Amino acid sequence: MPEQQEISLSILKKRWLKFKTLRRGYYSFILLIILYGLSWFLPLLINNRALVVKYNDEIYFPVISGYHAGSFFGQDVPGETIYRELKATWKAEDSDNWLIMPPYPYSPYEDITVQGNKMYEAPSKTHWLGTDNTGRDVFSRLCYAFNISISFALVLSTLNYILGVLIGGSMGYLGGKFDLIFQRIIEIWSSLPMLFVIIIISSIIRPSFFLLIFIYTIVNWIGMTYLMRAEFYREKSKDYVAAALSMGQSNFKVMFKHILPNSLVPIITYFPFSIVGGISALVGLDYLGFGMPPPTPSWGQMLDVGLQNISKYWMVMAPVGAQFITLIMVVFIGEAVREAFDPKVYSRLR
Amino acid sequence: MSKNTLVDVKNLSVHFPVHGGVFSKRVATVKAVDGISFSIDKKQIVGMVGESGCGKTTVGRAMINILKYISPEVEVGGSIEYHFDDGIVDFAKLKASEMRKYRSRVQMIFQDPYASLNPRMTVAQIISEPLQLHTKMNAKEQRDRVGWLLDKVGLQPEQARRFPHEFSGGQRQRIGIARALATNPDLIICDEPVSALDVSIQAQVINLMMDIQDEFDVSYLFIAHDLSVVEHISDKIAVMYLGDMAEYGDAQDVYHHPRHPYSKALLSAVPLPDPSRKNRKRIVLKGDVPTPLNKPSGCAFRTRCPIAQPSCAESKPEFKEHAKDHFVACPIVEKKALNL
Numbered sequence: 001m002p003e004q005q006e007i008s009l010s011i012l013k014k015r016w017l018k019f020k021t022l023r024r025g026y027y028s029f030i031l032l033i034i035l036y037g038l039s040w041f042l043p044l045l046i047n048n049r050a051l052v053v054k055y056n057d058e059i060y061f062p063v064i065s066g067y068h069a070g071s072f073f074g075q076d077v078p079g080e081t082i083y084r085e086l087k088a089t090w091k092a093e094d095s096d097n098w099l100i101m102p103p104y105p106y107s108p109y110e111d112i113t114v115q116g117n118k119m120y121e122a123p124s125k126t127h128w129l130g131t132d133n134t135g136r137d138v139f140s141r142l143c144y145a146f147n148i149s150i151s152f153a154l155v156l157s158t159l160n161y162i163l164g165v166l167i168g169g170s171m172g173y174l175g176g177k178f179d180l181i182f183q184r185i186i187e188i189w190s191s192l193p194m195l196f197v198i199i200i201i202s203s204i205i206r207p208s209f210f211l212l213i214f215i216y217t218i219v220n221w222i223g224m225t226y227l228m229r230a231e232f233y234r235e236k237s238k239d240y241v242a243a244a245l246s247m248g249q250s251n252f253k254v255m256f257k258h259i260l261p262n263s264l265v266p267i268i269t270y271f272p273f274s275i276v277g278g279i280s281a282l283v284g285l286d287y288l289g290f291g292m293p294p295p296t297p298s299w300g301q302m303l304d305v306g307l308q309n310i311s312k313y314w315m316v317m318a319p320v321g322a323q324f325i326t327l328i329m330v331v332f333i334g335e336a337v338r339e340a341f342d343p344k345v346y347s348r349l350r
Numbered sequence: 351m352s353k354n355t356l357v358d359v360k361n362l363s364v365h366f367p368v369h370g371g372v373f374s375k376r377v378a379t380v381k382a383v384d385g386i387s388f389s390i391d392k393k394q395i396v397g398m399v400g401e402s403g404c405g406k407t408t409v410g411r412a413m414i415n416i417l418k419y420i421s422p423e424v425e426v427g428g429s430i431e432y433h434f435d436d437g438i439v440d441f442a443k444l445k446a447s448e449m450r451k452y453r454s455r456v457q458m459i460f461q462d463p464y465a466s467l468n469p470r471m472t473v474a475q476i477i478s479e480p481l482q483l484h485t486k487m488n489a490k491e492q493r494d495r496v497g498w499l500l501d502k503v504g505l506q507p508e509q510a511r512r513f514p515h516e517f518s519g520g521q522r523q524r525i526g527i528a529r530a531l532a533t534n535p536d537l538i539i540c541d542e543p544v545s546a547l548d549v550s551i552q553a554q555v556i557n558l559m560m561d562i563q564d565e566f567d568v569s570y571l572f573i574a575h576d577l578s579v580v581e582h583i584s585d586k587i588a589v590m591y592l593g594d595m596a597e598y599g600d601a602q603d604v605y606h607h608p609r610h611p612y613s614k615a616l617l618s619a620v621p622l623p624d625p626s627r628k629n630r631k632r633i634v635l636k637g638d639v640p641t642p643l644n645k646p647s648g649c650a651f652r653t654r655c656p657i658a659q660p661s662c663a664e665s666k667p668e669f670k671e672h673a674k675d676h677f678v679a680c681p682i683v684e685k686k687a688l689n690l
């Protein structure tokens with residue numbers, strides 16, 4: 001029997017292998033992961049502060065150390081050093097001092113108050129997607145907004161999932177009074193006009209990333225909760241749960257070791273669409289002006305000023321395009337995930 | 351009650367409240383089990399038969415005390431007294447915390463081999479779970495024990511790394527048996543362990559269970575909906591109807607001389623190879639089983655009983671010893687027997 005080398009795969013592993021064969025979704029997944037991973041290093045990639053400066057035999061790292069006045073490096077400008085110009089100057093002078101700029105040397109926050117920036121510049125070699133109504137680089141803002149959008153959607157979805165699994169799972173598993181009380185709470189809760197609640201809250205308190213997450217979680221936990229309640233309720237009646245209970249497994253272990261792994265299908269297949277919902281929600285709020293406080297780069301805010309300056313096509317196309325591409329990649333992933341979890345063998349997508 | 355008794359079930363009842371309306375008021379009660387008594391001796395096999403929905407699984411679940419986890423509002427009455435080597439405990443009254451250490455003593459094999467094994471766990475994980483909970487075995491000892499158990503139930507120890515979906519129904523039921531055996535229980539409740547299997551495989555699994563009973567000196571409560579399955583393996587047979595016990599006694603006695611009209615009807619439906627009994631007449635019951643939500647008054651069987659009398663509607667028939675160790679819940683047949 002030594003030749004018996006068939007490998008037993010868990011269902012989840014099989015599905016992952018299936019997912020990998022669905023090219024469109026798999027490549028979108030890889031690409032999005034890489035882009036999101038890179039977006040955490042944006043300050044090193046897209047920034048107006050130099051990465052390394054060698055000045056008078058000393059090495060500085062302005063990206064990390066932050067503000068250095070222009071006079072510090074012997075540059076005659078008010079306020080902070082303009083490293084792009086400093087670099088050009090030193091090069092022209094053929095000086096011993098040198099500095100390394102990030103690959104794309106514009107920050108999302110520098111506007112016309114920085115010497116040399118102009119409003120409404122059309123896309124060019126220096127400003128790939130032009131500049132906006134305050135002279136800020138559109139490409140730079142777009143990239144920073146990508147990180148914020150995805151992070152927002154991820155944190156929001158994760159929080160919703162945690163609440164959904166904990167509350168919904170307990171409702172479905174414990175049943176009885178607990179279930180009844182939460183059902184009533186949810187009914188009352190879901191009849192509140194939540195968009196107005198959000199608008200009212202954010203017009204009173206100045207919203208921040210985490211406040212927005214908090215507000216949206218308060219609104220959104222219900223959907224996942226109901227889903228998990230139904231899952232746990234169904235799984236609970238299966239005999240493997242009775243078997244676990246009969247050997248004295250605790251409720252906690254039964255819920256999270258036995259039932260949860262069997263409720264992963266809706267959790268995983270729903271996740272990409274939850275991300276889509278999160279991204280769109282933030283864009284909507286930002287567009288209406290109740291989202292992230294300015295000058296945080298955000299697609300919604302860019303869309304808003306873009307529409308006010310509709311003749312400057314790049315200001316509209318950029319946020320629309322970025323959103324479109326991001327959302328469609330997430331939808332491709334969602335579609336492939338759904339397909340990979342489909343128990344039917346045939347495949348319509350490929 | 352003999353000295354050999356392992357478990358003594360007295361007047362066990364299981365009621366599920368039904369709620370309805372805006373305020374979830376209690377509107378009805380499902381009397382799934384309605385006051386039954388029987389006992390199982392050490393190393394004995396008691397067969398329990400009855401139609402679908404008569405409460406067999408519920409009895410089993412009550413005996414391993416998991417009903418209140420599954421339906422928190424369940425009402426369990428009566429007593430389920432286990433006589434373990436280290437003392438007498440009543441599972442119907444134990445608190446959850448006190449219950450834990452006795453859980454290894456009573457195990458269950460489930461009706462549906464496809465739902466009773468967690469599809470996300472390997473066979474090794476499934477069988478070693480009770481070992482982790484009830485023994486201090488280390489990983490190596492657990493692995494050895496799992497291999498040994500798999501061998502005992504006729505599977506290969508190498509199959510331990512596989513997942514349940516890679517096995518047939520019969521093999522899955524063997525895995526379920528191995529899991530139940532893991533902690534050397536005193537009693538295994540076998541809830542229709544073969545009714546989901548092909549006829550050709552049923553006999554194999556039953557034979558395996560008999561060998562195991564011999565080797566492990568364990569008692570079985572063997573649930574089936576068909577008398578012929580339990581007749582030749584059981585020491586005693588209990589016949590249930592709609593949450594009540596109709597008849598309970600020595601297996602051969604009940605099988606060859608059934609007294610309760612319901613047992614007679616059940617038996618007449620068994621296809622028999624025995625030519626001497628060919629001439630018995632087939633009793634066909636009229637109508638459907640009533641629901642346990644709305645049980646007939648008096649004797650629950652009276653809506654279908656061929657010999658029902660008006661008096662049967664008045665009070666619930668007493669469960670009486672008609673012959674030595676042979677209990678029947680029907681005053682009419684008792685009278686008939688006396689008049690003869």
Ligand SMILES: Nc1ncnc2c1ncn2[C@@H]1O[C@H](COP(=O)(O)OP(=O)(O)OP(=O)(O)O)[C@@H](O)[C@H]1O
Binds near residue numbers: 380
């Ligand atoms: N958790 C529950 N809540 C409400 N009613 C229940 C519950 N469990 C069982 N019942 C009811 O109790 C009755 C007995 O069910 P049980 O599963 O014990 O029957 P059974 O004899 O095992 O039937 P089968 O042969 O089909 O397995 C049924 O009418 C069923 O609907």
Ligand code: SF4
Binds near residue numbers: 653679
């Ligand atoms: S008590 Fe009456 S109805 Fe019930 S089994 Fe006996 S004869 Fe039939």
Ligand SMILES: [Mg+2]
Binds near residue numbers: 461
């Ligand atoms: Mg059953």
